[in-house]
């Protein structure tokens with residue numbers, strides 16, 4: 333194309349400024365007409381709407397802007413502001429702040445029943461290693477878990493729901509939550525009243541281990557409970573060539589680590605999945621000095637409260653007793669358990685049936701899969717302490733090869749396939765809309781004759 337380069341530069345500059353401007357919402361403005369809304373009320377119609385350029389491309393722009401400015405837990409100030417600007421542009425009311433930077437928006441009648449949809453907003457302390465136009469502009473911080481996409485998809489759902497607000501038989505709460513990555517943001521949202529009177533809550537994670545256009549979940553436990561531990565093993569430092577005058581904490585810590593591995597392999601039921609990983613080992617520094625102490629730390633995972641507390645008790649016992657075998661003392665810390673222990677994420681059976689039905693209508697039966705539980709933990713689990721029914725699922729984004737580095741969360745190469753955004757947005761919206769219709773008991777969206785008592 334023949335285009336004067338200075339003009340091109342100017343155009344690009346203006347475009348750049350528009351995209352960077354924090355104050356201006358990206359929203360394309362007013363919702364579509366009621367007529368357009370009418371024909372899109374079935375799940376497949378909601379997906380068609382989410383894939384239209386007006387919604388899909390806007391979500392991509394939102395996601396990219398958040399990606400460029402990643403913020404860690406409880407520091408999501410600009411992200412939260414962006415969310416509120418977009419909600420303002422759509423005419424959706426919200427409460428802010430909730431849990432420091434969180435936002436709780438409301439679409440619908442304002443009356444019960446209440447159903448909640450949740451997205452996490454925080455980034456990770458990782459240096460992005462992907463070279464692309466919208467690479468993180470903040471050194472050492474990156475949206476490497478896809479929470480930028482989660483925010484964009486919940487805004488997409490907000491837009492679709494707002495277009496159908498007059499049909500909603502109750503209220504959808506949109507939870508933009510801070511600090512999922514170990515900060516206990518969900519717990520703080522609950523403490524701040526975000527899910528008061530909420531009957532059910534849905535959340536999902538985008539994932540590269542499912543093809544795009546597919547979703548997966550299961551009834552019952554889907555993600556593990558998680559805890560962290562740290563231990564200081566103290567001996568007596570000395571010359572590395574005169575070990576008889578020292579008490580070597582390195583050898584003691586090494587034996588502790590080996591003994592910890594027997595908790596899962598020898599004490600746990602092989603059919604009750606558990607993990608103990610020592611991920612931190614720090615001590616010494618010189619080649620010829622036995623240090624005074626060694627610090628080890630790690631994580632443990634289990635699916636039941638019983639297995640979890642059993643592991644916790646035995647981790648402490650094993651560290652202290654095994655260290656004493658080598659004449660060392662040990663102190664074990666589990667940190668602020670209130671914040672750092674995540675309960676297991678357990679899916680409500682009734683909501684599983686609801687999810688399957690709605691997702692199959694939207695995506696086709698073959699694209700709604702069952703999934704094994706994973707040992708990863710998710711602070712969405714906290715909502716089960718405050719909401720009667722919770723449901724968590726996974727939205728696929730892989731475009732072929734599975735398990736690629738680019739789709740590994742928490743990797744500096746992590747990449748989101750933006751083609752997946754409409755699926756998450758539409759499913760959020762469909763699950764909530766249908767839930768309200770069903771809960772209200774006057775569903776006109778269900779095929780006739782079906783009984784829906786599972787909710």
Ligand SMILES: *[C@@H]1O[C@H](CO)[C@@H](O)[C@H](O)[C@H]1NC(C)=O
Nearest residue numbers: 566567568579659660661662
């Ligand atoms: C372990 O603790 C005991 C009791 O406080 C103390 O007497 C001993 O010196 C400690 N041993 C080491 C290696 O720190």
Ligand SMILES: [Zn+2]
Nearest residue numbers: 477513741742
């Ligand atoms: Zn993560």
Ligand SMILES: [Zn+2]
Nearest residue numbers: 477478479537
């Ligand atoms: Zn995540």
